[in-house]
Amino acid sequence: MNSSSLFIPGLTSSPLAIIIAALFLFMHAMFAWGVFKDSALQFHHYQRRTYFVSGYLWALATLLGGIITVAIYWVIHCSTLRPQSPPPGP
Numbered sequence: 001m002n003s004s005s006l007f008i009p010g011l012t013s014s015p016l017a018i019i020i021a022a023l024f025l026f027m028h029a030m031f032a033w034g035v036f037k038d039s040a041l042q043f044h045h046y047q048r049r050t051y052f053v054s055g056y057l058w059a060l061a062t063l064l065g066g067i068i069t070v071a072i073y074w075v076i077h078c079s080t081l082r083p084q085s086p087p088p089g090p
Contacts, residue, residue, distance in 0.1 A: 024066075031070045032063040042077060051076050 039055025042048045050058055062069045 028063050028066050031066065032059045035059050035062045035070060035073050038073075038078070048077075 036055055036059035039050050039058055042050065043055065053061075058069075058073055062073065
């Protein structure tokens with residue numbers, strides 16, 4: 001089996017493509033780390049929990065989803081759309 005039989009259209013292993021992929025991986029990892037640290041800060045400093053899932057899962061979603069997931073996290077947890085105090089219990 002030679003390497004030409006493994007060709008997948010659109011997939012390249014040029015140095016530029018590898019550098020770009022590494023940069024995207026690094027950016028996703030940094031965004032995920034930031035979301036994780038922010039969720040820990042929200043919990044420990046402000047006693048606020050994250051919505052929907054834990055901070056770990058928000059970080060994992062950010063690792064996979066990138067900037068769009070960061071934007072969703074920010075709108076839900078950091079923008080002025082989030083209530084500053086929890087709703088009163090029953």
